[in-house]
Amino acid sequence: RPVWQAYSRLPELSGPTPSSVVLGYRYDLHSAPAGSLFSRWRSKYGPVYRVRGPFGTTELVMGDPKGASHVLGTYSFIRNESNRALLWELFGHSIFTAEGAFHKQQRAVLNSAFTSANVREVSGVILDLANKLRENWENRLGKAASSSLIIDVSHELQTLAIDAISMTTFSYAISENAPLSSLLSKIANVPLTKAALVAESFVEAFPAIWKLPIPIKQWPRMMKAELGKIADRVWKDSEIEGVTGGGMHSKLLEAMNNSKVLSGEPMDRDLAVANILAVIFAGYETTASAIGECLHQLALQSTIQNKIRQELFSFADATGRDPTYDDLTSATQMPYLDAVARETMRTYPIVMNVTREASVEESIPLQTPLRSTGATHIVVKPGQLIHIPIRGGINNDPDIWGLDADKFRPERWLESGKAGLPETVKTVRAPGHILTFGDGPKICVGRYFAMAEFKIVIATLVRYFHFEHAGIDYDFYRFGSNAVKPKVRGKDGLPPSLELRVKAVSDA
Numbered sequence: 001r002p003v004w005q006a007y008s009r010l011p012e013l014s015g016p017t018p019s020s021v022v023l024g025y026r027y028d029l030h031s032a033p034a035g036s037l038f039s040r041w042r043s044k045y046g047p048v049y050r051v052r053g054p055f056g057t058t059e060l061v062m063g064d065p066k067g068a069s070h071v072l073g074t075y076s077f078i079r080n081e082s083n084r085a086l087l088w089e090l091f092g093h094s095i096f097t098a099e100g101a102f103h104k105q106q107r108a109v110l111n112s113a114f115t116s117a118n119v120r121e122v123s124g125v126i127l128d129l130a131n132k133l134r135e136n137w138e139n140r141l142g143k144a145a146s147s148s149l150i151i152d153v154s155h156e157l158q159t160l161a162i163d164a165i166s167m168t169t170f171s172y173a174i175s176e177n178a179p180l181s182s183l184l185s186k187i188a189n190v191p192l193t194k195a196a197l198v199a200e201s202f203v204e205a206f207p208a209i210w211k212l213p214i215p216i217k218q219w220p221r222m223m224k225a226e227l228g229k230i231a232d233r234v235w236k237d238s239e240i241e242g243v244t245g246g247g248m249h250s251k252l253l254e255a256m257n258n259s260k261v262l263s264g265e266p267m268d269r270d271l272a273v274a275n276i277l278a279v280i281f282a283g284y285e286t287t288a289s290a291i292g293e294c295l296h297q298l299a300l301q302s303t304i305q306n307k308i309r310q311e312l313f314s315f316a317d318a319t320g321r322d323p324t325y326d327d328l329t330s331a332t333q334m335p336y337l338d339a340v341a342r343e344t345m346r347t348y349p350i351v352m353n354v355t356r357e358a359s360v361e362e363s364i365p366l367q368t369p370l371r372s373t374g375a376t377h378i379v380v381k382p383g384q385l386i387h388i389p390i391r392g393g394i395n396n397d398p399d400i401w402g403l404d405a406d407k408f409r410p411e412r413w414l415e416s417g418k419a420g421l422p423e424t425v426k427t428v429r430a431p432g433h434i435l436t437f438g439d440g441p442k443i444c445v446g447r448y449f450a451m452a453e454f455k456i457v458i459a460t461l462v463r464y465f466h467f468e469h470a471g472i473d474y475d476f477y478r479f480g481s482n483a484v485k486p487k488v489r490g491k492d493g494l495p496p497s498l499e500l501r502v503k504a505v506s507d508a
């Protein structure tokens with residue numbers, strides 16, 4: 001694409017000046033608490049504005065819900081080159097690097113594995129893991145000198161989440177493989193440093209860097225090799241013995257083995273292994289971080305925490321039994337738990353923004369005319385980078401959600417009239433009016449899985465434990481792996497952690 005175009009595009013839009021012309025806006029965006037700059041820029045420039053990428057190039061921020069839905073819903077907007085290069089490096093050619101008809105084929109296979117009915121079928125594994133964590137904390141509290149313990153919940157949730165996805169997708173408990181689980185934890189817990197942000201900005205500007213033998217590739221390589229060995233063995237066994245043989249109860253393997261029926265093409269070994277890796281990696285950090293953000297909010301707002309507990313106790317009093325998976329995931333049986341899940345996903349989305357690149361010239365329709373020209377469309381050229389701001393963006397826009405858009409208030413999902421959801425939320429056409437899981441053909445494959453795991457773990461932990469602030473303030477930042485994670489306020493260069501004070505409910 002002509003270089004000059006990258007600089008002179010979108011003259012009708014204004015936007016912020018980055019602190020460094022060389023690094024562009026990404027360095028500023030990721031050096032600030034997640035979403036805080038999207039929110040500030042939206043109030044200054046409106047929902048649609050431009051940012052300057054590395055070396056002054058022009059990128060579009062599309063915070064208009066109709067425009068965002070168009071971009072995410074159309075195959076001509078593809079994943080951007082630097083994203084594809086990183087995802088290729090991490091997993092190989094997988095669902096994440098697929099586009100167009102090939103993406104459609106891969107999605108048909110993965111969708112058939114992650115239906116809500118299939119998630120229900122494997123939910124016992126997640127319930128067992130949540131109860132195992134509860135028993136572990138009960139034992140530790142039983143042995144502790146005081147009635148409370150400070151626990152790094154972020155670390156423990158990561159372990160639970162990686163087993164939840166690996167045990168349900170290929171019957172393998174990664175946490176029991178010590179070298180592999182410590183490698184994954186190293187990758188997930190890389191500290192946020194200025195050097196890492198600068199390196200990331202350069203890679204964004206020059207995706208070809210991924211092709212060089214640079215040291216940052218060392219961990220993804222090791223992960224691909226180690227996890228690949230397990231995925232490979234599981235895949236071979238499933239081909240030889242069949243998925244139901246050998247106790248291998250895996251919906252994903254079953255779907256991939258049946259891929260000829262679903263997509264017309266048998267899945268080859270490399271693609272199958274890459275998709276297994278992609279699903280594991282996409283599925284564990286994100287879900288663990290979302291549960292962590294919720295526990296952090298509950299520790300700050302004990303009234304909300306008590307309301308969830310009360311709902312669980314009332315259920316037990318009324319039925320004389322513990323809630324099942326069906327009860328926990330039903331908005332009718334557990335309306336408050338459901339509202340807390342929706343509000344966590346809305347207020348604190350773990351993926352801060354989604355990026356696309358226009359592959360053809362296209363006119364994007366807008367809900368609200370542009371401030372500068374009053375135009376109801378914006379025309380983009382091939383190669384244009386477009387960011388859909390989610391955290392601090394569309395999910396928290398006061399013009400869509402009302403003046404308390406930034407507040408964590410689960411009641412908004414339950415009440416009617418002024419205290420409930422405003423009509424304007426309907427302008428966001430994604431499921432549940434939130435963009436936390438994306439939208440369109442690339443919407444998150446694992447969203448039912450993630451919501452089920454979220455509800456099971458929050459209900460199990462809140463039923464038995466009381467969470468309190470442990471005197472450490474946290475801010476949430478987008479770390480290099482793309483998930484938003486907690487960082488001790490003012491302490492740069494530390495890996496993510498989230499220490500909360502935990503007490504048994506009977507002692508609280």
Ligand code: HEM
Binds near residue numbers: 114165278349444445
């Ligand atoms: C709270 C938890 C989660 C969040 C916030 C989340 C968020 C997202 C988002 C925003 C996308 C769209 C990316 C884009 O449009 O470029 C996505 C895609 C994806 N997610 Fe999730 N995710 C979560 C959990 C999971 C789980 C549990 C799995 C696996 C079981 C999973 C697997 C995937 C896959 C494979 C894709 C790629 C889909 C495609 O390209 O067609 N995610 N996720």
